[in-house]
Amino acid sequence: xxxxxxxxxxxxRAGTSVSSASVALRGEPGVSEExxxxxxxxxxxxxxxxxxxxxxxxxxxxxxxxxxxxxDEAFHAxxxxxxxxxxxxxxxxxxxxxxxxxxxxxxxxxxxQRDRCAALVLVSPEMSAAELGALRVPTVLxxxxxxxxxxxxxxxxxxxxxxxxxxxxxxxxxxxxxxVDGGRAVLSRTRREGYLAAMAAHGLADRARVLPxxxxxxxxxxxxxxxxxxxxxxxxxxxxxxxxxxxxxxxLRARGVAVPGRMSVVGYDDTRLAALRSIELxxxxxxxxxxxxxxIGRAIARAEGSPGPATEHVTPPRLVVRGSSxxxxxxx
Numbered sequence: 001x002x003x004x005x006x007x008x009x010x011x012x013r014a015g016t017s018v019s020s021a022s023v024a025l026r027g028e029p030g031v032s033e034e035x036x037x038x039x040x041x042x043x044x045x046x047x048x049x050x051x052x053x054x055x056x057x058x059x060x061x062x063x064x065x066x067x068x069x070x071x072d073e074a075f076h077a078x079x080x081x082x083x084x085x086x087x088x089x090x091x092x093x094x095x096x097x098x099x100x101x102x103x104x105x106x107x108x109x110x111x112x113q114r115d116r117c118a119a120l121v122l123v124s125p126e127m128s129a130a131e132l133g134a135l136r137v138p139t140v141l142x143x144x145x146x147x148x149x150x151x152x153x154x155x156x157x158x159x160x161x162x163x164x165x166x167x168x169x170x171x172x173x174x175x176x177x178x179x180v181d182g183g184r185a186v187l188s189r190t191r192r193e194g195y196l197a198a199m200a201a202h203g204l205a206d207r208a209r210v211l212p213x214x215x216x217x218x219x220x221x222x223x224x225x226x227x228x229x230x231x232x233x234x235x236x237x238x239x240x241x242x243x244x245x246x247x248x249x250x251x252l253r254a255r256g257v258a259v260p261g262r263m264s265v266v267g268y269d270d271t272r273l274a275a276l277r278s279i280e281l282x283x284x285x286x287x288x289x290x291x292x293x294x295x296i297g298r299a300i301a302r303a304e305g306s307p308g309p310a311t312e313h314v315t316p317p318r319l320v321v322r323g324s325s326x327x328x329x330x331x332x
Contacts, residue, residue, distance in 0.1 A: 005046045005047055005048045005049070006048075007021050007022060007025065007048070007050075009046060009048070010025075010039060010042050010043045010046060010048050011039075013042045013045075013046060014035075014038050014039045014042040015038075016031075016035060016038075016039060020035060020039070021039050021043075024036040024039040024040060025039065025040070025043060025048075025050065062115075062116045062117060062118045063091055063092045063093065063118060063303075064092065064093055064094070064095050064115060064116070064117045064118060065087065065092050065093070065094050065095070065117060065118065065119050065120070065121055065296070065299050065300070065303070066094075066095045066096075066097060066109075066112030066113075066115060066117035066119070066120045066121070066137070067080060067083060067094050067095065067096050067097065067112075067120075067121045067122075067123065068096075068097050068098070068099060068105060068108040068109060068112070068120070068121075068122045068123060068125065069096065069098060069099070069123040069124075070098070070099050070100075070123070070124070071098040071099065071100050072100070072101075072216075073123075073124070073215075073243075074242065074243060074269070074271040074272070074273060075124075075143070075241065075242070075269040075271055075286075075288070076123045076124065078271060078272060078288045079123050079142055079143070079288045079291060079292055080094075080096065080123070082288045082289045082291070082292035082293070083121065083292045083295065083296060085289070085292070086289075086292045086293045086295070086296040086297075087296050090296070090300060092118070092296075092300060092303075095112060095115050095117055097109070097111045097112050105122070105125055105126060105127050106127075106131075109122070109127075109135065112137075113136065113137060117137060118137075118138070118303035119137060119138040119139065119140065119299040119300070119302050119303040120135065120137050120138070120139045120140070120299070121139075121140050121142060121295050121296070121299050122139060122140070122141050122142065122144075123142045123143060124141075124142065124143040124144055124186040124187070125141060125144055125146070125186070126184075126186060127146075128146075129146055129147065129148045130148075132146060132148040132151045133148035133149045133150070133151065135151070138150065138299065138302035138303055139151045139152070139302075140152045140153070140154060140295045140298045140299045140302070141153040141154065141155070142154050142155070142291050142292070142295045143155050143156075143186065143187065143286070143291065144186055144187070145187065145190060145312075147310060147312065148310065149310065150309075150310055151310050152298045152302065152310050152311045152312070152313070153310070153311075153312050153313070154291050154294045154295045154298065154312075154313045154315070155187075155286075155291070155312075155313075155314060155315070156286035156287065156291065156314070156315050156316070156317045157314050157315070157316060157317055158187055158190045158191050158194060158286075158317070159190060159191075159193070159194035159197070160194075160316065160317055161191075161194070161268065161284040161286070161317030161319075162191050162194030162195050162198055162238070162268070162284070163194060163197070163198040163201070164284060164317065164318070164319040165198075165238050165266045165268070165282075165284050165319060166195060166198035166199060166202065166238065167198065167202070168266065168282070168319055168321065168325065169236040169238070169264060169266065169325065170202045170204070172236075172264070172325065172326060172327045172328060173327055173328035174234075174235045174236035174264065174328045175204060175207055175235075175328075176207050176232055176233075176234040176235055176236065177199065177204070177207070177208075177234060177235075177236040177237070177238060178208075178209045178210075178211060178227060178234040178236070178237050178238070179192065179195040179208070179209070179210050179211065179237070179238050179239070179240075180211045180213040180219060180220065180223045180237065180238070180239040180240060180244050180248065181210050181211060181212055181213045181240055182213060182214065182215045182240030182241065182244070183212065183213055183214035183215065183219070183240075184214070185214065185215035185240060185241070188215075188240060191240055191268065192210060192240075195208070195210070195238060196208055196210070207232075209230075209232075209234070211223050211226055211227070213239070213240060213244055214240075214244070215240055215241050215243055215244060216243050216244065216247070217243055217244065217246050217247030217250070218247060219240075219244045219247060220239060220243070220244040220245060220246060220247025220248035220249070220250070220251065221247040221248070221250065221251040222247075223237075223239075223244070223247075223248055223251075224247075224248050224251030224252050224255065224257075225251070227263075228255065228257070233263075234263065235262075235263055235264065235328050235329055236263070236264045236265075236266070236325070236328070237263060237264070237265050237266070238266045238268075239265070239266070239267050239268065240268060241267060241268045241269050242267040242268065242269045242270070242271045242273065242274050242281060242283055243271075244267070245265055245266070245267030245268075245274075245281055245283070245324075246267075246273065246279065246281070248265055249265055249279065249281070249324065252265070259324055260323070260324055260325050260326035260327075261326070261329065262329055264282075264324065264325035264326055264328075265281065265282070265324045265325065266281075266282045266283065266284075266324070266325055267281050267282070267283040267284070267324075268283060268284045269283060269284070269285070269286060270283040270284060270285035270286070270320050271283075274320070274322070275322070279324070280322040280323035280324055281322055281324045282319070282320065282321050282322045282323075282324045282325040283319075283320055283322070284317050284318070284319055284320070285317060285318050285319075285320050286315070286317055287315050287316070287317070287318065290315045291315055294313045294315070298311065298313070
């Protein structure tokens with residue numbers, strides 16, 4: 001028998017109705033003991049495993065947590081991995097609904113609502129506060145400072161994270177530290193303002209420069225040309241996220257620019273790729289494990305009727321120093 005074994009297969013092999021098989025497998029009264037034993041024996045012989053998702057959708061209280069995330073976002077993928085670890089042994093399960101260039105968040109969220117998820121966990125959503133407030137399901141945001149009625153948020157202190165990165169470069173002797181912006185990405189404004197504030201705090205406001213960009217590798221590649229063609233070539237560069245930093249590193253190396261010998265580069269998010277030996281990117285970690293644990297805890301609490309106003313949980317970031325940053329060049 002090919003494919004997934006279903007309750008229909010069990011009922012057919014045991015010679016009973018599907019409803020009788022369902023009653024027996026749930027351990028509920030309604031069939032004779034002889035029939036129950038035959039159904040259970042048949043299910044074991046066939047290797048039947050109940051479809052947990054289908055069962056929870058039939059229950060009055062779903063034990064499913066819906067998750068939206070960007071399929072092209074490395075940080076989102078890491079958060080999802082930690083969400084699975086955090087939800088283990090809670091009695092709840094996750095349903096994923098990805099956003100892509102052709103599938104926006106409204107479609108992703110609507111899919112989860114059709115699945116009757118008990119609560120939603122939205123990873124770095126781009127929805128407006130009004131859109132979030134209109135959701136009919138308890139919702140927790142991860143990696144977002146947005147606030148809305150009954151919508152909880154869990155995020156790192158990005159201003160502190162950017163300050164740590166700027167402080168690291170300034171402490172290594174860099175004075176011309178430029179920043180590649182995140183464009184319309186979530187938390188772009190927060191990180192940009194954090195950079196400008198940190199430069200001012202070090203007395204370097206007049207040397208601060210924000211380059212236009214986005215949250216992808218292409219922005220980093222484009223930034224490399226702009227940085228090297230400018231009237232002042234920086235010795236240190238901080239980017240909105242790791243994806244932009246990866247593109248920047250690739251473009252600098254292709255142009256023969258030594259990193260960190262000529263230019264130090266610092267990213268943000270500390271994604272898994274940052275630690276690869278071929279990259280060795282200094283980056284700021286948002287501690288995705290802590291974010292995921294807090295988000296799952298809050299989502300379950302809301303799903304089970306926890307009252308009260310929206311909450312904001314802020315986790316401390318940390319700087320992870322690797323080989324892409326070093327002292328200011330002696331001839332700079």
